[in-house]
Amino acid sequence: MNLLLLIILPLVTALAILPLKGLKQVRMIAFIGSLAQLLLSTGLLIAYWKERSSGNMAAMLFEDHYTWYKALLINFHIGVDGISISMILLTAIVVLAGVLVSWKQEKWNKEFFFLLILLSLGAYGFFISLDLFTLFFFLELAVIPKFLLIGIWGSGKKEYSAMKLALMLMGGSALVFVGLAGIYFHTDINGQHSFDLMQIAGTRLPLEVQKIFFPFAFIGFGVFTALFPFHTWVPDGHSSAPTAASMFLAGISMKLGGYGCLRVATFLMPDAAHEYAWIIILLSTIAIIYGALATMMQTDLKYINAYSSVSHVGFVILGIGMLTKTSIAGSVMQMVSHGLITALFFAAIGMIYDRTHTRDMARLGGLLKIMPFISTVFVIAGLASLGLPGFSGFVAEMTIFMGSWQHADNLYRIATILACASIVVTAVYILRAAGKAIMGPVVNTAYESLGDARWNEKLAAGILLLGIVVIGVAPFWLSELIGPGTENLIQKIAAVVK
Amino acid sequence: MIKDFFILLKQELTVTIILFILLFIKIGVKEMPARIVLNIINALLFLNLLAGFLFIRAGSLFGDMFQTSELISFEKNLLNLGTLIISLQSYHWLKNHKHALEFYMLMLSTLLGMFFMISSNNLLMLYLGLELSTIPLAALANFDLEKRRSSEAAFKMIISSAFSSGLLLFGISLVYGIHGSLNFAILAQGYSASPLGLFSFILLLAGLGFKISAVPFHLWTADVYEGAPVPVTSYLSVISKGAIFFVLVSLLYNVFGNISDTWYHMVFVLSVLTMIVGNLFALRQQNMKRFLAYSSIAQVGFILIGISGQSSAGSSSVIFFILIYLFSNLGAFGIVSLVSSVTGKEDIDDFRGFYQTNPLLSWVLAISLFSLAGIPPTAGFFGKFFLLLAGAGKGNYIWITIAALNMVLSLYYYLRVIRALFMEKQEQPIPKINAGWSPKIAMIICVGGIIVTGLFSGGYTYIHSFFIK
Numbered sequence: 026m027n028l029l030l031l032i033i034l035p036l037v038t039a040l041a042i043l044p045l046k047g048l049k050q051v052r053m054i055a056f057i058g059s060l061a062q063l064l065l066s067t068g069l070l071i072a073y074w075k076e077r078s079s080g081n082m083a084a085m086l087f088e089d090h091y092t093w094y095k096a097l098l099i100n101f102h103i104g105v106d107g108i109s110i111s112m113i114l115l116t117a118i119v120v121l122a123g124v125l126v127s128w129k130q131e132k133w134n135k136e137f138f139f140l141l142i143l144l145s146l147g148a149y150g151f152f153i154s155l156d157l158f159t160l161f162f163f164l165e166l167a168v169i170p171k172f173l174l175i176g177i178w179g180s181g182k183k184e185y186s187a188m189k190l191a192l193m194l195m196g197g198s199a200l201v202f203v204g205l206a207g208i209y210f211h212t213d214i215n216g217q218h219s220f221d222l223m224q225i226a227g228t229r230l231p232l233e234v235q236k237i238f239f240p241f242a243f244i245g246f247g248v249f250t251a252l253f254p255f256h257t258w259v260p261d262g263h264s265s266a267p268t269a270a271s272m273f274l275a276g277i278s279m280k281l282g283g284y285g286c287l288r289v290a291t292f293l294m295p296d297a298a299h300e301y302a303w304i305i306i307l308l309s310t311i312a313i314i315y316g317a318l319a320t321m322m323q324t325d326l327k328y329i330n331a332y333s334s335v336s337h338v339g340f341v342i343l344g345i346g347m348l349t350k351t352s353i354a355g356s357v358m359q360m361v362s363h364g365l366i367t368a369l370f371f372a373a374i375g376m377i378y379d380r381t382h383t384r385d386m387a388r389l390g391g392l393l394k395i396m397p398f399i400s401t402v403f404v405i406a407g408l409a410s411l412g413l414p415g416f417s418g419f420v421a422e423m424t425i426f427m428g429s430w431q432h433a434d435n436l437y438r439i440a441t442i443l444a445c446a447s448i449v450v451t452a453v454y455i456l457r458a459a460g461k462a463i464m465g466p467v468v469n470t471a472y473e474s475l476g477d478a479r480w481n482e483k484l485a486a487g488i489l490l491l492g493i494v495v496i497g498v499a500p501f502w503l504s505e506l507i508g509p510g511t512e513n514l515i516q517k518i519a520a521v522v523k
Numbered sequence: 524m525i526k527d528f529f530i531l532l533k534q535e536l537t538v539t540i541i542l543f544i545l546l547f548i549k550i551g552v553k554e555m556p557a558r559i560v561l562n563i564i565n566a567l568l569f570l571n572l573l574a575g576f577l578f579i580r581a582g583s584l585f586g587d588m589f590q591t592s593e594l595i596s597f598e599k600n601l602l603n604l605g606t607l608i609i610s611l612q613s614y615h616w617l618k619n620h621k622h623a624l625e626f627y628m629l630m631l632s633t634l635l636g637m638f639f640m641i642s643s644n645n646l647l648m649l650y651l652g653l654e655l656s657t658i659p660l661a662a663l664a665n666f667d668l669e670k671r672r673s674s675e676a677a678f679k680m681i682i683s684s685a686f687s688s689g690l691l692l693f694g695i696s697l698v699y700g701i702h703g704s705l706n707f708a709i710l711a712q713g714y715s716a717s718p719l720g721l722f723s724f725i726l727l728l729a730g731l732g733f734k735i736s737a738v739p740f741h742l743w744t745a746d747v748y749e750g751a752p753v754p755v756t757s758y759l760s761v762i763s764k765g766a767i768f769f770v771l772v773s774l775l776y777n778v779f780g781n782i783s784d785t786w787y788h789m790v791f792v793l794s795v796l797t798m799i800v801g802n803l804f805a806l807r808q809q810n811m812k813r814f815l816a817y818s819s820i821a822q823v824g825f826i827l828i829g830i831s832g833q834s835s836a837g838s839s840s841v842i843f844f845i846l847i848y849l850f851s852n853l854g855a856f857g858i859v860s861l862v863s864s865v866t867g868k869e870d871i872d873d874f875r876g877f878y879q880t881n882p883l884l885s886w887v888l889a890i891s892l893f894s895l896a897g898i899p900p901t902a903g904f905f906g907k908f909f910l911l912l913a914g915a916g917k918g919n920y921i922w923i924t925i926a927a928l929n930m931v932l933s934l935y936y937y938l939r940v941i942r943a944l945f946m947e948k949q950e951q952p953i954p955k956i957n958a959g960w961s962p963k964i965a966m967i968i969c970v971g972g973i974i975v976t977g978l979f980s981g982g983y984t985y986i987h988s989f990f991i992k
Contacts, residue, residue, distance in 0.1 A: 094984070096836075184946055
């Protein structure tokens with residue numbers, strides 16, 4: 026399996042869109058392209074299982090080396106393990122769903138789909154990179170399309186939100202850059218510096234170097250994943266973005282950060298991660314509680330989901346900060362699970378907004394009678410989000426809690442209890458939103474003539490829902506998929522902790 | 524011997540020949556239509572560019588005053604390329620201008636001056652080339668003959684460059700006093716951080732600092748850039764600055780290599796000041812030219828980081844960045860120049876809703892600005908990354924952090940223009956502009972350069988090969 030296909034396919038799709046004219050052609054190509062992405066990712070999953078079952082236990086599979094900037098020892102090194110594959114699958118599913126919900130995108134449709142596909146290119150590139158330079162390249166590649174998507178097609182104070190998002194994310198990547206430069210110049214592999222992730226992982230950076238550069242890398246990636254107090258771009262950015270971009274932002278883009286925290290910061294600098302674990306846990310617990318409480322105060326459906334994302338992504342960071350095998354596996358599962366759930370949630374909100382042109386809970390109500398399908402999707406997304414067994418959220422959060430409890434330390438225990446308690450708050454705001462907007466009598470009689478979901482919207486919701494339920498009902502395949510990858514990570518960490 | 528003369532001096536000679544051809548056209552031919560003249564000139568400049576790649580040899584002339592090498596030829600070719608792009612871009616402005624030929628004569632004489640400056644192997648030759656490149660530039664800045672701002676710009680420029688030349692000359696005379704020679708090789712052996720040596724070095728650095736408009740020597744820049752015609756502004760900000768950087772790199776490493784520990788700190792202070800001041804002032808600009816002027820000041824701060832790095836990585840990252848900067852800045856200036864010459868509008872607010880009327884031009888401007896801001900996949904990302912990486916090699920992470928955060932600051936004002944282009948609206952946006960073929964070629968070169976130079980490593984590898992002995 027050649028991983029380069031994952032970059033070439035979106036690139037070809039994006040370029041193929043450029044000369045087209047008219048919405049119908051553009052969306053058809055975008056649909057075919059993203060469907061092909063999904064098939065390719067599924068193919069990758071199958072190929073991965075084949076390799077593993079035939080006994081190939083290498084840390085990374087399907088590796089490829091291409092020399093890029095030889096003088097600076099920069100290589101295009103790609104490869105995947107189970108963690109990256111689960112992220113790639115997530116990306117493919119969310120992008121396909123995103124294309125489907127944007128089916129009626131009239132304004133500047135060519136540019137819209139071009140940028141959307143470009144975003145997916147950035148995400149794939151990021152997840153398959155095993156070289157810090159290319160990783161950083163793809164991380165930054167995904168920033169500007171977000172800026173344009175929000176600023177051009179967004180709603181509300183879109184220009185402000187777009188600017189805030191772009192600047193904060195670039196600020197994050199500036200910190201990441203300093204971290205990477207530090208890692209580069211302090212690795213010594215036969216007298217040479219290196220950007221190669223696996224090579225660096227094979228050495229051990231001095232503790233004082235790690236102590237300086239771990240915060241840069243972790244906070245830098247943390248900005249992407251809404252680490253408290255750098256989460257402020259999330260509510261504005263997510264709420265102003267058009268539906269597909271919100272889905273992408275919350276579903277995938279925030280996971281770039283989580284993946285980076287795990288794969289770059291923690292994996293390469295485990296000593297410092299251990300040293301600073303208490304700060305990470307503190308910040309993530311604050312994010313979880315604060316996000317949940319802030320959600321209680323919101324009336325705009327998108328803000329509700331955006332703040333709840335801050336809270337739910339806090340679990341990812343919490344799991345990483347706990348540094349046990351179970352908690353890290355839980356983190357990865359939470360990334361996948363939250364990606365699907367939040368994308369579904371945003372899709373449902375987008376469908377409601379397309380019809381009613383409001384996202385204010387007070388002005389909605391009784392939607393179940395008018396648009397049963399959309400309302401059902403909304404409620405399911407909400408229930409999955411609050412961690413109902415049978416959906417992926419339960420599995421992921423449960424794993425994180427179990428992993429966290431393995432720490433006997435009091436601080437860790439208290440953080441775990443607080444994080445658990447936040448689920449009650451989640452239940453409150455989700456049920457309240459569902460009760461106000463979906464249940465009850467029809468508030469606005471003008472809505473009664475509105476139609477239910479069209480085929481494309483049903484398909485989008487169906488794909489996402491399928492993912493959520495499959496993980497919820499049969500979580501073992503996901504945990505088996507990410508097992509060897511987390512094992513790898515934890516070995517590096519365990520060497521430090523002992 | 525005579526053959527050496529022709530081969531080593533070939534780039535200077537071709538430019539001189541073109542100068543004479545233009546002179547003959549001016550005197551000898553009556554009333555030729557402007558279009559034809561411009562096309563002939565562009566063709567000549569293109570030939571000039573091509574000729575630069577032939578018969579490349581290293582050697583020295585005039586009793587070691589003048590030297591050339593593969594690297595120097597390459598640098599001259601870069602300047603030739605930039606001049607060609609600017610010439611293509613200024614087509615609309617010059618076709619109605621009465622003195623198009625004089626414009627080219629002045630521009631080519633400054634180019635000639637820069638060639639001698641880059642090739643100098645002696646401080647006196649350096650000074651000679653610098654003056655030849657500066658004085659005609661002041662006349663060029665005044666080339667919008669009816670505009671008062673233009674003459675004001677020229678006046679400011681001549682005064683400030685006279686002052687900086689004075690500093691430079693003073694420094695040179697002190698250096699001569701210490702060493703009894705101005706030859707680079709002799710200076711490189713004996714240069715020491717004695718008080719007088721340091722003082723003369725500071726004078727030299729300040730003199731050159733004026734030309735690259737490093738803070739605190741930048742005060743003339745914004746006014747001159749705003750007052751001068753756009754093609755002249757782009758020439759000033761790319762070609763003339765680039766040439767000085769080529770000289771600065773070789774001076775700092777080859778001549779003042781002995782005192783590199785001392786100049787490292789000076790460059791550090793200059794760079795941090797330049798980045799911060801340039802960025803903060805750029806935030807508030809309304810005029811496109813002033814905005815690009817301050818942004819180019821900020822870029823100087825980044826280039827200085829690269830200069831501070833170890834010699835091979837540092838020099839090659841600087842020259843690579845200038846190559847990219849040439850494409851990106853000229854791409855941006857090209858659109859501003861086109862819009863300014865067709866509609867006379869130069870404010871950022873005038874560009875609101877530009878995408879609706881001119882989608883293609885908007886993308887060219889956007890890509891150029893992204894490249895200036897250092898966003899992948901444009902070449903600017905690679906250029907900035909390598910500059911900072913070269914600087915980080917010295918272990919000064921405070922500097923690198925300041926620079927990285929400054930990149931975020933600079934992103935704000937680049938995105939402001941992007942926002943005006945794509946997101947904001949106005950009643951009467953700039954109407955559809957028919958660019959004509961020659962600005963279009965310039966745009967293709969710029970955008971092509973921006974995309975290709977970074978993604979394919981050939982350019983960097985080529986430049987790097989000059990610095991591996």
